[in-house]
Amino acid sequence: MGVMYRPPNSGQDQGHKMHHKIESACQKGKVTVIMGDFNMQVDWVNNAASGPKEREFIECLQEGVLEQLVMEPTREQAILDLVLCNEPDLIKDLKVREHFGGSDHNVVEFNLQFERKKVESDVKVLQLNKGNYRGMREELMKIDWEQSLVGKTVEQQWQEFLGVIEDTVQRFIPKKRKVIRGEIRQPWLTKEVGECIKAKEKAYNVAKSSGKSEDWEGYKNKPRITKREIRKERINYEGRLASNIRNDSKSFFKYIKNKREAKVDIGPLQNDAGNLVMGDQEIAEELNKYFASVFTVENMSNMPTIQESQGAESNMVAITKEKVLEKLRGLKIGKSLL
Structure with a gap:
């Protein structure tokens, strides 16, 4: 499966490169689906080319046994956005829908029907909310750490410590199979935004069915209103996350992490x-x-002499439960430093 875009004013060299990519994909002997904006002026109902570039493109598709499945205009009166497949029976419910955002191209939607092999997942995750933490503490208190770590390097000590912790976790925290969730819903997708999207789709379908200028006029403002509503709700959601970062930093950084395009x-x-x-x-x-x-290498052979303090001595250091609780309450849970 692949996506292609051919600029409107592409030269012959770019056309040949595109044909080579299509031919390479078709030679692998597998089901091939290629979609995109090809900017080709072709009468796809009669398979008639309007020029030499279009004729070469049709011949390329015929050599790759690819069938073009979009038969409705996707930009004004032209079919520019194509869906090519060498197994056309696998493409179901292909529809040309309303315009995409502020674009002058229509959305092309389809379902790809294929057999999915059922694979049992062996991935298990810890049920941290059901862990026996009292048992873990009692088990760890029985270990003589000084005896088990003495005479070992830092790396060996770390591996020893890590092994004990991992073994204790395996014994005292149950596991369950990881549930693979379906489509991820955008957190800012509110009921109001959903209603705007549905109203836009309904207005487009009405205008497309009737062909009346007043229906197209009624649809014209729907994409702009929907885009504005989406933008408003996204800004509001991000503003709430930012203002609540002190109390809920995890939600903020989870959202930021999901927005990153590359790791x-x-x-x-x-x-x-x-x-x-x-x-x-x-x-x-x-x-x-x-x-x-x-690091700076200190001269240990020339250490400064520390003079005894002449000030008043204090032999009393008071650490009370109230002072400790006061300091703990002042900790900032969203930061590593005080």
Whole structure:
């Protein structure tokens, strides 16, 4: 499945590149679906080309055994947005709908029917709300950490500690199969926005069926009103998230994370020997080595002499339950620092 766009004033070279891509996709011996705005002036009902570029395009589709399935205008009176498939029976309920946002092109909607293999998921997640945390604490208190960690390197100590924690978690927190949820609903998609979208679709269908100028005039403002309502609700939702970040920072950063288009990982890195380092532990060691190299090396043989303080001494340090609670209440849960 692929999406293509051919600019209106494309030259012959761009046309040949597009034909090559289509031919390559069709040679793989699999079901092929290609859709997009091809900007081709073709009479698709009679398969008649209006020029040499269109004729070459039709020949390319015939060689790839691709059938063009859109038979209604998608921009004014022209069929520019196409759906190509070498198994046309798999394309169901193809409809040319209202304009997309502020675009002068119509939405082309269809269902792709295919057999989905049922695969049982083995992924399990922890049920943290059902964990036996009292049992975990009692189990961890039985461990002599000093005895189990003595004589080991930092990495060995970490692996020992991590192994114990993971084993305890496995024994005291139950698991369940991960539920794969369906379509993700936009959080700002309110009832009012949904009604605007439905009204826009209804007005388009009425105008398309009747062909009357007054119906098209009634539809004209619907996309603009819907776009304005969506923008307003999105701004309101983002404003509520931002204003409540002190009390609910998780929702704010979850929304920001979902808006990111790309997730960039660290690495690979190049070590001193010029080799690429790709493993997580090796990358961490290279970063640690670099950070340690910029530290200031203190001259331990020439330490300053500390003079005894001549001020008043205080032998009384009072730590009360009330003072500790006061400090805890002042912690900012959304930040790592006070």
